[in-house]
Amino acid sequence: MENTVFGxxxxxxxxxGLTYGVGGLMLLMIFIVGHLAWKSKAGKMGTFAL
Known part of the structure; x- marks a missing residue:
């Protein structure tokens, strides 16, 4: 019998975890960088540099 967690x-x-967890973390990082760029009023080049 195989060990299971919640079935x-x-x-x-x-x-x-690899499918949705990593994808979710990537979206979170994009959100953080976008928020930093918006708060610092970075232009296109500054946003790309971030």
Whole structure:
């Protein structure tokens, strides 16, 4: 019998984390950089540099 957490196997949890977890963190980083660029009133080049 395989060990499960809430009915999911370790492989399923890992696949979910890699698919949605990494994507979510990338979106969060884009939001943070965009917010920094907006608050500092950076232009196109400054936003690209961030």
């Amino acid at each position: 999911f196997t370790e492989a399923q949890i890992t696949a979910f």
